[in-house]
Amino acid sequence: MSSAFLAGLMAFLACALILPKPGRGLHRLTAPIPRRDKPDGRSLPRLPSLARLSLVVSAAATVLLLLGVQVLVSAAAIGVVLALAAVQRAQQQRRTAAAARRAQIIEALDVLAADLTAGRPPIAALEGAASISPDFQVAHAAAKLGGDVAGALELAAESPGGAGLRALAAAWRVTEESGAAFAALTERLSSSLRADETIHRQTEASLAGARSTARILAALPIFGIALGYSLGADPLTFLTATPTGWLCLTAGLSLTTLGLHWTARLSEVAR
Template sequence: MTPAFTASLLVLATLLLVLPTRGRGLHRLTPRTSPAPSRRLFQRWLLAPPIGLALFALGTKYLISALAIAAITWLILSQRAQHHRRKAATTRRTQIIEALDILAADLTAGRPPVDALEGAATACPDFHIAHAAARLGGDVPGALDLAAESPGATGLRALAAAWRVAEESGAAFAALTERLAEFLRADEALHRQTAASLAGARSTARILALLPVFGIVLGYSLGARPLSFLTETPIGWLCLAAGLGLTAVGLHWTTRLAEVNP
């Protein structure tokens, strides 16, 4: 195992130990049996100094290399996480439209709203909280507003408003639900068209982020040693930090510009 590989593992271990983890929401409904988050975070930080000393003992070159590898790994993981979030939001919007079709069909057939919500929950899990509220005689619009906080679930907020209008004015809720489904279907078609037109910008940003790799390969092909310059000289450290920083800012900026609001 080379010192650079060892340093990279130590840096990645430090990040995994120090960064807090996100627990699942259902854990809040169960008694807490583990230490408090602040205490767990403090215990993780206690392990950071020994790992940092081990990295320093390996030498500046390997420390810089490990930090660069950790930064590149973080960039890759953040891009993958954003891709998964966009995909999950698209899936949720599609499920909500399918659930609204089921809800409108059941209400038109004369089924009670509680049973109609149960049928809609089979197509979209976000309707489970509304079905539970309706079954217990709770605030169904409030439950829908709560579920609408998830990415891609803004259509549930419109459904909550339609539910309130139907309760206060006596309007036909089935007709409102059917029109809402048609509106969300048209909005989703526009959303997909916009996302497809912005896919080129995202691909261009990823290609530009990979250009420094080709530059390093080109440098070695010409007989230079770019990695030695970047990891062994102070000027190289500045260039490496500036390059990684600009790459991270560029990717984040491009992602925000190409983001399609749900």
Template sequence: MTSLLLLAASSTACAVWLWTGPTVAATRLHRLTSTSRVFDWRSPRRLLTRSTPARRADAWRHASIELCHALSAELSAGRTPGEALTKALAAVELPDPEAAKPILAAARDGGDVAAALLSAAPQQGGEGLRRLAACWQVGVTAGAGLSALVERVAMTSRAAQAHRQDVAAQLAGPRATASMLAALPVLGLLMAGALNMRPLGFLFGSLPGAACLLSGVALDACGLWWTNRMAARAQPPG
């Protein structure tokens, strides 16, 4: 009886916390407007659920935006394209410092900067560098204003990144709900065990129980897979 009361109290506390806790929009707004680094209650979950390639892709996108802004500022100051790119690369920290060496060499020696940018751009998160390479090629061959083109690339990349973050914030709620619903069968087993119903003996000790266990696990896995698939399709490409 005591274990049942403790389980009910903990379930009630979790429900109250989920109901009264901060929303996704409020948490994201506080993170954007706060000047101090505070602990984010979603950080452990984000570190567990978000893959390393996704974090590297975001880092490359942010670095590309900063590189475009720095390059545009150097070009507006009257520097040549090679000098401007050299100083912009020195001011921006790329996720892979080794990738900047061929670009620096091409900018200093008058080489093919567009090809160096394309080779340095990763498959995921390198959209900004590929756009910058296209702008560089147009500016060199057609003589167009490179500063205006680079600034336009920076604005487009920043808008795309903001849209991607908004979509991810909107999908955080459904993903959390799906994960919580997937964990409810475990809570049901704990409650049944607290009532001395011996659910594990039924599930693992009889043929109908094994069938119920396999069906439940399969349906639970299919639900998680379908939720993640819908969330992935809702996110913008790239």
């Protein structure tokens, strides 16, 4: 494994860390991976996740120890960079999924309020909302069976992006206990959630620049390594083959990880 190969690989990982996630249109072109089944229709047995992970780690550790300390340090650094990229991608996916879920809930509340205002019973109105958002399906089933609709809504509200369902559950309980007009409460709740979502989107737009800056700053050391090679130096050999380089590499990766985590925490607090 040459130093030039490692530099190119780390530069590729830096680009993967910075580039945004592919749009929804690209995912539609991707076909789902079919499951491998036996001829009789049964799924093939799989090893437990922990056992597979242990086998992979053991084999990787054996190979790396045979190849030498320099390769071991290089692989560890690449693993940290991959982990950082995976964490950034996962955070972005969670934010996107939560935003999509909030939009679905608001749209379903609009349908629910319109049906209730038109005079439809709550069970039929919940059916219309369930056709828009899957979060209302359990509540609709509970309403048909005479169960705890508010409890079903509160259970669905535990996932990210479902805070509006908790308010709807409170409105349902108020209606059951006091006989208040559920249509008026639902309409007011929909308007309130829509206003909150507008503020939330404005906050996300304001924080997008800070997140992008943090990612660029995290990737700058990798481009600095490429610059060192262009000047005739050999920075990867220094970082992976000398004790002083190991200390610098550990400190750099630790500070990068801390900076990205700190930026994520600040953005969460700001929301």
